[in-house]
Amino acid sequence: MNYDKEPELTGRIVFPNDPQYNQARSEFNTFFNRFPLVIVFARETQDVTNAIRWARLRDVPIRVRSGRHNYEGLSVLDAGIVIDVSEMKQVDLDSESGIVTVQTGLRDFELAEVLGKEGLVVPPGLCPTTGIAGFTLGGGQSSLSRQWGLAIDSLVEVEMVDANGYVLYANDRQNCDLFWALRGGGGGNFGVCTSFRFRTHQIDTVAYARVDWEIQDLKSVLREWQQYTLPCADQRITPLLSIVSGQLPQLFMQGVFLGSENELRYLLQPLLMSSPPKEVTIEEMPWLEAAARIGATQPDTPESFKSVGPFIGQLLPDKAIDIISYFIREAPSSFTASVLFHGLGGAVAEIGNTETAYFYRKALSNMSPWATWDAPEGAAQGIRWVEDFRKAMHPYTWGVYVNTPDLLIENWPEEYYGCNFERLTHIKAKYDPMNVFHYPQSIPPEFCD
Template sequence: MDISWVENTFNIEDAILLAAMCHQANLLFEEGEEEPILPNGFKLRYIICALAGVEDPESEVFGFIADSPDEIVMAFRGTDSFKDNESDQDLYQVTYPFARNAGKTHRGFTCIYQSTRDKLIRELNKLSIRKRLLITGYSLGAALSVLAALDIAVNTEFRNPIVYTYGSPRTGDPNFAYRFNQTVKNSIRIFNVHDVIPTLPAQAYPPPFTEEGLYYQHVQKDYPLSFQLNSIARNHFISCYFRNLSIKNPDYTRKLCANNPGFCPDTEVCVPFEGICSENNSILTWKECIMHCDKEPKLTGRIVLPEDSQYNVARQEFNTFFNRFPLVIVFAQETQDVVNAVRWARFWDVPIRMRSGRHSYEGLSVVDAGIVIDVSEMKRVEVDRKHGTATVQTGLRDFELYEILGSYGLVVPAGLCPTTGIAGFTQGGGQSSLSRPLGLAIDNLLEVEMVDANGNVLYANANQHDDLFWALRGGGGGNFGICTSFRFRTYQIDTVAYARLNWDLRDLKPVLRVWQEYTVSGADERLTPLLTIASGQLSFLLMQGVFLGSAKELRRLLQPLLQAGSPQEITIEEIPWLEAVSLIAATQPTSPEPFKSVGPFVDRLLPDEAIDIIQCFINNPPTSSVSVFFHGLGGAVAKVPNHATAYFYRNALSNMSFFATWSTPEGAALGIRWVEDFRQAMLPFTRGVYINTPDLAIKNWPEAYYGSNFKRLTQVKAKYDPKNVFTYPQSIPPAH
């Protein structure tokens, strides 16, 4: 009999009951009890024993199976011995052995489960499949319950196990998470946003950690709690999970505990630890501690904590594939707020991430259990007409900068996407619709205000901290400090010629052959050509471009392209600069969505072989929407030497970006694979990768992003952040 339930439906009574079951599983091991205390109606059926440890595994009790007339409960305990810790730390991955095409899982967890698996399945199969099967685990046991649930759903008649985990570490790679989410339809991952264990293992250990790197992802579905007890241990105790769940249904909890003496955990320890942040012998709440302690650095600005109603909106990234839960988010209102946040994070040894527009492709501007220092509410602009400059705070988005400066009749070459933050955009180089005539954003950057790892404010320009100024121009955001303002050179532009040409995808080959000729040396630098090739729910082949000249000149310049294929739409006109920016922005993603993308450089004309590969991938979209975007470079970009700034690939003709998004969870693995396969297929025809399109799957990322500039970047890092405070996957390390 196949019993079905609504997918991922949270039931508070189940959550409370199973938290107590996990507590009993812990007691079996901690206190050497022969049997757990079970609620009325439940009978013990089996004690789960497994081998823990790496080099000399030892048999330990890990939990039990019990049942009632209607339900079966399989409960696993958390980490509780030296051998358990050995297994926890064995984070290398093995192929999940109990289901086909299920990715890889944590080796230490998998070995524990594998050692007990056959006996566990045999005992489970003795019980009635007419009963609800509830699988639960805490900490290490949560990972075991995830491994067991997929195995049971695939290999037994219990097709629909219900899973509740508490404080679970990550168990496997994205392919495992995808297969689990597809198969185990009712799984709830309960976690405290202040608990460290759910942040482990890290999402990525890129090469050279291993040859291919290790990648981890949580299974669905998240159910966050927020209780800060000023103690790593207390924030993780199963008793404290139980207490905070019981608050949501106190009547049920009272009856459960009263009717079953000894079953519920003692929650007296679940109060804030008194050794931290005391003032006048009185204990402060976590929120008071953050903002009001006199002896420690204070956080200022707009503070968002996990218990605040705006927390979920505040933590959201543009790439919704990533789902992270920071300890605190600081929306800085001025530079001093950034200074205070850095000093606070250093004092409490809290991981730091900085954020401007939330557009990090790999979700690197948010971190679990850390602080996010967000400058997006710092938007002041000062225009100096006499010197032709504009000083802008780094919270501005691309289109906001265009609009504000446009009111003065001025332009700074910012990005194509209207919602990208200028902080990360600029530090990565800054490719725009004016790149060929005006160069990159960094080529027009005159000075940077930055808060360093000690909370000091530095000014970097050609005469002051010139080594840092070099690194901030192309070294990528988040490596050296938190940039709070930029001073740019401005240009007076009122009207431009704008082109928009549209073809059917069948014209891809002839159009791309001709389009790329507009990026070569000698081509008119007044035009920066763009080309989008999209398929899926919407399929089109679209060329756009801004030309610093007349519409008549542009039409004459585009004659070869107008004769390529059969254009379905031809628009060539003179329009205000801001209108041209708006038309280009309208073709860019504007709303948060899950996606995978990466952007290698093209440094020579693509041969027919390469164009055939592009057509093959575009004609076979695995998800709801895929695309390739070409951004014409050369011109003024190429006139700056490769080593003059940290942006290395100056001689590239264009930057091409592979992009996949999906409308269903199962599309994630397909989209990610499509992008990676596409990147690999184009390696013979591309060189390097634009740092603003990071990809954690890239093995030799230092060369891919920075070429031969990487060594100098590590030296600058060692000077300005020797303790590597600003660190994240693929961040620049300090030179030794």
């Protein structure tokens, strides 16, 4: 690498001796405790370029960060540089075309609020504090997935700084192979994405539903809930189902429906009849209020946790539902155990498995067992519970969502990417042949058996 002058770090720079260091290095998953050499909070794209070139010149390993929500804490590392884009939050909406250009430091709900005021939306994640960068690059499953597809299905262009510090643009006409890879290949593999251009969708009042049952109704409720994820089901709703263990167990579904309250109430009748609900809320409200209600049921503060998100490709038989019930019922008390089922299909499945790097287009849903603990003794049992759960359900699942990485998965290339993995390695070799952007389970350049 030959640069005209030696690069210097720019932006907000945090070193280990700075008072802000401990806060700057922290992750949403507090189980991880890593100590980078320096953290660069970029304020503009040039700061990212400078950080990459500075690190390359000194052979310092790089990690890329937006919302800090990586399940395995992979957006921070010991003795390396963290390039953090979370302070890059500009938004530019072209009201005539409906295209919005956003910097990648925005959080999910921040983008939802900005667009919601204009009666527009890009399908956001469930958790309000997730960064849009990692969320989008892994695919972007949302509460509007069946209606409008994944976040990447609304993505029209990416601005990215590559391993040499050069700014590239990827879209359907320019660097189209990279654009394919960035739509589902996961964050931090090919470069640092600094802005996205999205096609927006019009949205205003929606119908929102939340239905609560007793935990012992799990089997009958889950059996019926699955029907709303089938190809023949009304795709105006993306159904969610949450199961929580503990002293105050919970079983509830939520969903946002693009239609009226009466239509939604009629649509949900089979589910309401599966077991007598404890409480039913079905009402029309502004989209942002519905999104906030779903967000309120997600983790909202940093915590120690373990989770993973396998896909479900067909209706679960009673034997599989019995496994789920067993793991919830028998979860040790040293941690809180939960499972989130996220309905897919609909518009997600209208795109082929190989048309973007996100492979599991035909999945009916995504299942995420989650263990969280306060006391240190809960860590080992919580991690084991999630892994045992994933393995017990393996005969009934199909791959794993790359945005829920699990370093204990051995055959991760196939689990995350299916038959798209080999093509991803070739694109990696083209845009990052020296494997500058690497971490455990990152895409390597080229593919070797």
